[in-house]
Amino acid sequence: MPCMLRLAIQKSGRLSEDSLNLIRECGISFVSSSLKLKTESTNFPLEILYLRDDDIPGYVADGVADIGIVGENVLVEEGKQSLTVEKLGFSKCRLSLAVPKTMEYNSIQDLNGKNIATSYPNLLKAYLQEQGVEADIHTISGSVEIAPSIGLAEAICDIVSSGSTLISNGLKEVERVFKSEAALIANEELSEEKREILEKLLFRIHAVQRARKKKYILLNAPNESLDEIRSLLPSIKSPTILPLAEDGWSSLHSVVNEDDFWEIIEKIKAAGAQGILVIPIEKMII
Numbered sequence: 001m002p003c004m005l006r007l008a009i010q011k012s013g014r015l016s017e018d019s020l021n022l023i024r025e026c027g028i029s030f031v032s033s034s035l036k037l038k039t040e041s042t043n044f045p046l047e048i049l050y051l052r053d054d055d056i057p058g059y060v061a062d063g064v065a066d067i068g069i070v071g072e073n074v075l076v077e078e079g080k081q082s083l084t085v086e087k088l089g090f091s092k093c094r095l096s097l098a099v100p101k102t103m104e105y106n107s108i109q110d111l112n113g114k115n116i117a118t119s120y121p122n123l124l125k126a127y128l129q130e131q132g133v134e135a136d137i138h139t140i141s142g143s144v145e146i147a148p149s150i151g152l153a154e155a156i157c158d159i160v161s162s163g164s165t166l167i168s169n170g171l172k173e174v175e176r177v178f179k180s181e182a183a184l185i186a187n188e189e190l191s192e193e194k195r196e197i198l199e200k201l202l203f204r205i206h207a208v209q210r211a212r213k214k215k216y217i218l219l220n221a222p223n224e225s226l227d228e229i230r231s232l233l234p235s236i237k238s239p240t241i242l243p244l245a246e247d248g249w250s251s252l253h254s255v256v257n258e259d260d261f262w263e264i265i266e267k268i269k270a271a272g273a274q275g276i277l278v279i280p281i282e283k284m285i286i
């Protein structure tokens, strides 16, 4: 049987869609079905296991899966951060402390002696220690945000992205404990063959990630403006310049950072650029 790399991803939840999209954007095809627990790619030596996110670090550490995609919050909570290969830039969120909005809160010291509910006891304990605060940590596995209103705890420590869940439960965010995003993790003792497959996968992931931040730009400009336009597009090293059918005009093609682009668009227009097209790039190999 040919060697396959086994990837564990979250079966259904906030990491699932972006994890699957990343694999698909790497040109790796597979049939996904919500009923299946395992699928094999048809065009890359990759097998996908669908698991609960909490189980992913343990399965990868034990070698049941070779690699996995999981939130850093879960990874660090389980003390498995040494498995990290790289951060993936999606599922960004933070672990925060929150208290009822009616509570007077001036500093972290106000949590001394309080009862705090969380699903992340290890991350919270480390943070409180660092801050010199002594509190009782009450570990619960879900619905943490209702703990204060039912009298289970005086404060909570939970995952926040926009903060709207906190507000709708009458809470306010008071401290940020940990910043998280999705990470690619790998077993530390992969065979040579599996390591090679991982390298191929990483090559593709990097091409996809690089392309996400860049745009292909095309514009037309009078020849005498070309030097100024090039100087305004700092990321352009050597743009392609083609003559237009109309005398004295050229078309300039290059790759720019999308973020930079929005800052300089007015200036390149003022310099004479016309018919500016900005096009997404699918893959970028450098």
Ligand code: ATP
Pocket (backbone or CB within 6 Å): 010, 011, 012, 013, 014, 015, 051, 052, 053, 054, 070, 071, 072, 073, 074, 091, 092, 093, 159, 160, 161, 162, 180, 181, 182
């Ligand atoms: P499972 O059933 O697999 O155990 P879960 O309920 O524990 O799922 P989800 O709520 O799907 O987990 O969240 C999975 C991960 O996504 C979290 O551990 C965190 O890294 C990230 N995450 C959680 N909430 C958000 C959010 N609001 N925005 C972005 N990312 C988030």
Ligand code: MG
Pocket (backbone or CB within 6 Å): 052, 053, 054
């Ligand atoms: Mg979970």
